[in-house]
Amino acid sequence: MSANSRLTIAAHALAWIGLYQRQGHEVATSEQIATSANTNPVVIRRLLGELRRAGLVESRRGVGAGWSLARELESMTLLDVYEAVEPGPLFAMHRTTPDQECVVGRGIQPAMRSVYEGIEQTLRQELARVTLADVLQDVLAAPR
Amino acid sequence: MSANSRLTIAAHALAWIGLYQRQGHEVATSEQIATSANTNPVVIRRLLGELRRAGLVESRRGVGAGWSLARELESMTLLDVYEAVEPGPLFAMHRTTPDQECVVGRGIQPAMRSVYEGIEQTLRQELARVTLADVLQDVLAAPR
């Protein structure tokens, strides 16, 4: 499906900021997060920008600038992150409309759509069950 | 996520072959299916080739060649099709390994992996609940 790492990196960033704040710091920089995630600061800023638009984080500019959580990790679910960061559907329909003269061509899209909607609904429920606080707890529970 | 239409087209092809066989024909050609799906016959042959490797369809060559079902539509689920046609995982980890000196960098992958595994498991269960016979029935139930 050509999966991407956007949800993973976004969760990484949020967990990092959350832990950093628990340690008493006010804001985290994209530079610090990028070092932890082993990627480029711009990649982090882009993703956090989408999370900001979704109301999950805030950014401060100027001197002492950086990112902070807009809500508690406890009140943030992976569904919130997913919706902020993955707009499209999981499965696509035909790129061109199928032959409407054909029974299958006419009926296949409604049929598949209802299946896909059910699946996406279930996916959302699963994602909604995991808070970012759960994620951070799991992160800290890792060995060594 | 940059979704693709492979599952949709594969289901379309199977439903088409199934219906065609119910109408008394022995084999369907990639040309016919491509017309219904409004795409190129080679695209159909490629997909059906993967379904053949999974034991869902059979192909005949020579004169009077074409495709036929290897099993009843009733015994074929969308999970079978999905697995034949979508090898990779739904979500990807970091492209480069995160900073192992960092607590978050060390713990994030195991944490996310367990979430992702649960989700893929649920996805499979959902797909396994829908047979291709169900899909064809839904297709035929479409208005007009």
Add this chain to the structure above:
DNA sequence: ACTGATGCAACTATAGCTGTTACGACTGCC
């Protein structure tokens, strides 16, 4: 031998993700 289909390689076009550079905008501090 002819015919009509599959099997498959090769190529193109397109799109999305990721990484990178560059630079303007902002704000606290001196």
Add this chain to the structure above:
DNA sequence: GGCAGTCGTAACAGCTATAGTTGCATCAGT
């Protein structure tokens, strides 16, 4: 007022996957 550090964003390159297309060898029944 100027400086420094960081965000915000545009622009571009590299890579990968999907989809579409062409071409041709291969096969098997007539």
